[in-house]
Amino acid sequence: MSKRRVVITGLGTINPLGNNVADSWEKLINGISGIDDITSFDTGDLPVTFAGEVKNFDANEYMGKQHARKLDRSGHLSIYAAEQALLDAGFNPEERMGSNCGIVFGTGIGGIGATEDAVRVYDERGPSRINPLAITQLMPNSSTGQVAIKFGIEGPSLTITTACAASANAVGEAKNMIENGIVDIVVAGGTESGTTPMTIGAFAQIRALSTKNDTPTEACSPFDKNRDGFVMAEGSTVLILESEESAKNRDAKIYGYVVGYGSTTDAHHITAPAEGGEGAVRAMDKALKDASLSVDDVDYINAHGTSTPANDKNETSAIKTLFGTKAYEVDISSTKSMTGHLLGGAGAFESMVCILSLQNGVIPPTINLNNKDEECDLNYTPNNAVNKDMNIAMSNSFGFGGHNGVLVFSKT
Amino acid sequence: METNEVFDKVKGLFVEDLGIDESKVTMEAKLEEDLEIDSLGIVEVVMAFEDEFDIEIDDEELADVSTVGEAVKLLHSKI
Incomplete structure (x- = not known):
């Protein structure tokens, strides 16, 4: 079925x-x-x-x-x-x-x-x-x-x-x-x-x-x-x-679809991410498989992007590991740069951001991104929103305890 | 303290501390049905009474209290 x-x-x-x-x-x-x-x-x-x-x-x-x-x-x-x-x-x-x-x-x-x-x-x-x-x-x-x-x-x-x-x-x-x-x-x-x-x-x-x-x-x-x-x-x-x-x-308005979900655990350390974001890699992979999609289908990643030294470095590594060369092409942003970290409320907020981004064809920026970090060298949509026709967005969320939750949304 | 003074103080607690609509607080009002004070709320009410009147109220003393008037009567007897 x-x-x-x-x-x-x-x-x-x-x-x-x-x-x-x-x-x-x-x-x-x-x-x-x-x-x-x-x-x-x-x-x-x-x-x-x-x-x-x-x-x-x-x-x-x-x-x-x-x-x-x-x-x-x-x-x-x-x-x-x-x-x-x-x-x-x-x-x-x-x-x-x-x-x-x-x-x-x-x-x-x-x-x-x-x-x-x-x-x-x-x-x-x-x-x-x-x-x-x-x-x-x-x-x-x-x-x-x-x-x-x-x-x-x-x-x-x-x-x-x-x-x-x-x-x-x-x-x-x-x-x-x-x-x-x-x-x-x-x-x-x-x-x-x-x-x-x-x-x-x-x-x-x-x-x-x-x-x-x-x-x-x-x-x-x-x-x-x-x-x-x-x-x-x-x-x-x-x-x-x-x-x-x-x-x-009931003729309801449809914003979009929740098509993929991946949930994994680092089982490594209570606050620090696993080296290279290994648990995050598995969660992203699972979410894409759940959606029957590949990394090539992803138009936008709303990153966990907390602004801590450890998260942003490891999340970047994780994206590179899973996306390969495509990592340098996919549009990424962290809206936490504007909201701050909503902790347990973040995943839902950023799900909303993904859905609105797909619907409106706009990627909100990562603000305050002015100084390049060699370890964070992907396209994080610095400081200005980007217009782009998109169909698939991914939202990353990682928590203390080593919990990783990744969602994939589709416009159609 | 006269009964009407006790009532005024009780009314003040209900309105100011518990946020209950002033017009609902009458001597006849039932605590649960009319003032929507549930089993958790009644503990708050007792604490507020104890602080306001510097008394102690045992749980058993509350057994017969279901209206504002009955609460006022109990308080009046203890002050």
Whole structure:
């Protein structure tokens, strides 16, 4: 039996660039950064004082204070993005999606802000004053459950916590659910809101973050010789995946197809990529095979491109290993240069970028790429968007833990 | 403290701290059905009462409390 084709019928996002798809895309193709000084808390003596924060979003205003209080910020962002995506796909968010709809959500660190708050209260006031909502805010599946409750999603649900590959894996597992006929519709996405004091401090401790505090918009510079780490960002992106038949039966708009998914593990080191990006090579290869495509078919790679010395070098090696001479021809970019690193929300956001790139025939640039690094010598679309008629795009996501999730999208 | 003063303080907690719509908070309002305070929310309410009135409330004392008025009565008896 041939596999059912999987289409994307709805997109929703809230991220440092914008609070909807159109605004985010506009910034992406114009190479505008969403990174700035941290405003949500006093950065005190943290070694990093900037991040990609979501702007102009008041959860109390959006969902009412009584409801908003029950969720961590990662949950607020999830519901906001999911509502947009469902509306975009032509569903009525006031109606229950029912049992033919599943949900797969990715997050790296769940309600880490709620965790930090609860620990602070415990330290200051003791166990009897811990917020009774703490557990339901901080558990990694909180957003999955809250989105399901809000929109009446009664089919299978999964929460994937493969760090920065989480929502790439979410989109991939959602694709599998639909291909295998388990449900016709899956709300697939990711969320993260780790722009919090302890989390920034902890990532800084392992030297993962850029410390270019004086130039926040220029700090994230993937593949540049002077890159010095990633930039923490928050946001949620949701895609509505659907069987092609279901989408056509209800005359839904079709953005494109999810055609390939590859998932592998380095089994090497908890943070460092395997030498030469060996696990990434296997994931890209698997995703192409899953799509019955070859490297020659790939028009665009949305790189993981975190701006850490290790990732960008190893990802470049991995692309060269798999693509051979074609590696020097394929267009690559890292949109993290503008968004910062959405961690568990990155894979879903970058899936959206791939779909919009294919649809619009535009490759968003890698900004802040000014100094050549001999070890990063591919075409990363530096600083300016490129117009190109394309059919196939690949999205790479790699996470702490050695998790690799690669997706392949097709316009037709 | 008079009952109406206790009610005003309770109303203030519900509106300011818990984000409940002011017009819903009456003596007759049912905590669960009218104010949408679920089993997790009731723990928050108790914590807010304890802090505001500097008292301790045992879980058993809550058994008979299902309306704002009953909560006010319980608090009034303990202050």
